[in-house]
Amino acid sequence: MKVSPDLKYTQNDEWIRVEGSTGTAGITDYAQEQLSDIVFVEVLASVGETIAKGAAFANVESVKAAAEVYMPVSGTITAVNNALPQGPEAINKDPYGEAWMVRFTITAPAELEGLMSSAAYQKHCEGRSH
C-alpha cells in the first residue's frame, strides 16, 4: 500500500489534502486495494452543499463490495470530479491524484486535528486483521 506524506487520513480510509482553507478528498490506496476492481462511483455531493464531517458524500462499488465515502472534515463543496463516474478505474490506478472526488472549503479547521498523519495511518492499516 502507498501513502502520501502530504495528506491526512481518516479511520475509514479517506484522505484529505489541505491547501490553505481548501480541502480535497478521496479514498486511500489501502481502500482501493481492499475493494479491488472499482466499477461504479457516484458522487452524492453537489457544488454549494455544506456537508458535515462523517456524512457520506460518495458511493463506491467494486466487484466485491459497496462502500460509502465520508467527509474527513466539514466543508462546503466547491468542485466535484465529474470525470470519475465515466472512469471509476482511476481510483484503482491513481487514488491520490486523478481520482480525487470532491474539493471543498473547510468550514471547521479544528476538525483537522483529529485526523491521522501518513505514518499513523500506515500503522492503523497494518494493525487491521482480515
Add this chain to the structure above:
Amino acid sequence: MAYIPHTDADRQAMLAAIGVERMDDLYDAIPADVRFPDLDLPEAVSELEILDELQALSEANLDTRHFACFLGAGAYNHFIPSAVDHILRRGEFYTAYTPYQPEISQGTLQAIFEYQSLICQLTGMQVSNASHYDGATALAEAVILALNHHRGKRAKVVMSPAVHPHSRQVVRTYTQGMGVTVVGDESCCNGPDDLAAHLDSNTAMVAVQYPDFFGHIVDFTRLAEATHAAGALLCVSVNPLALGLLRPPSGFGADVVVGEGQPLGIPLSFGGPYLGIFTTKQEFVRKMAGRLVGETVDSRGQRAYVLTLTPREQHIRREKATSNICTNQGLMALAAAVYLSLMGKQGLRRAAELCYHKAHYAAAKIGALPGYKIWNEGTFFNEFVVACPKPVAEINHHLLEDHEIVGGYDLGHDYAELKGHMLIAATEMNTREEIDELASALEEVAHD
C-alpha cells in the same frame, strides 16, 4: 445429521433477547384449541380416483374456452400460439427463476437477453431488466428508483387515478413507513393538467398509465415536460400489446416504462403468474432493481452471456441495497420473448389492431342501446367504460347465467363516482357474434 445450525444455547439466547422463556410462549396468541386441530381427512384414494375428482373440480370453474369474455381491467384473454407453451416446457428452460449459477446456463441467459432486447424495442427505452413478478411490483420499483434518484430528498409521488387500482395499492403498501405521500388519484377524473398542478420541488415521480385503466390513449408530452421542469421523473405503465400499434412512451420522454406483461403470451390462469416489465434510460441503470443480462465475449472470443448486474443487491450492496428484489420471472419472460418472436412486428401490430377494432365495434353497438352510454371521451384502445341502467353486478349475473358471457369490470369497486359503470374489454378472441350477443343481452337486461 441435523441441518439446523442453532444450538440449544443459541435458542435460549434468542428467547431471552425477545423476553420469553420457552418456545411455546411464542404461540400464546393462538387459542390452545386451534393449535393442533383435528384435520378429519378422508381415507386415501388411488391416483386414478383422485385424478377423476380433481378433473371434476377443475371443470366446475368456468373458462374462456367455453364462455365469451369481456373482462379485462389489467388481464386480457389473448390468443397464445401453441409453440409458446411447447418451448416453455422444454426441460432446459423449465425453471421459474434466473439460475443461481447463471453463467453455466447460457441458454437461459440468452433467452433473458433476447427478452430484454425485445422489450427495449417495444418500449423504445434503452435498458430493460430481466423482469419483475408483475406489473404492480414493477411500478412500485419505479417509485423506489425515483426516491433513490433524489436520495430521499423528495417524498411525493403524483399518481394518476387512471393507473390500475391494484398497482396504486401496491405502491402505497411498498412505500409504507418511508414518509412518502401519494397524491393525485383522489378523483377518477384527474387528467394530466390536474396531475401537473401537484408538481413541486418535493415531487420525486409522476406515474401514469398508457392506455390508461379506462382504456384512454393520452398523449403525455406536456405532462412529461412539466414533470421534468420540476426535476421529477415520469413513469409510464403500459399495456405492452398496445405498443404494437401506439407510439412508444419513450417518444414523450418517459424516464421509466413499466407494465404488466401478461398480454404477451401468458394465459389468464386465474390471476398469475404474470410478468413485470421494467425499462428505463441508461442513466438510471445503476438504480434499477433486479437483474440484467449482458452480452460479452469469453476468453476465446466467443459470444457469451453474463448476469451483468446480478450480484449488486445480494452480493455487493447487501444492506445498502435499495430493493430486495433480486430474482426475475424467468419462465414468463421467456413466454413473452417467444410470443414476441412468433408474432413479429407486423403480427403484434395486427393483434393490437384487432383489439382496437373489436372494442370500437362493441362500443358503437353498446353506445346505441337505450339506457347505456359510453363514458369515454377521446381515443381508447381495447377497453371502454359504459354507464349502465342497472347495477353492474346484476347485469353481470344475467350475462353469466343466461348467456354464458363473462361481463365487464365493476368500476364502483374502486371509484365512488363510477358506481353503475362497467369497464368492457375486447380482444382478437371476441368474435363479431359474441359482441352482437353481448349487445343484445345488455339490451334484454335493461328491460327486465
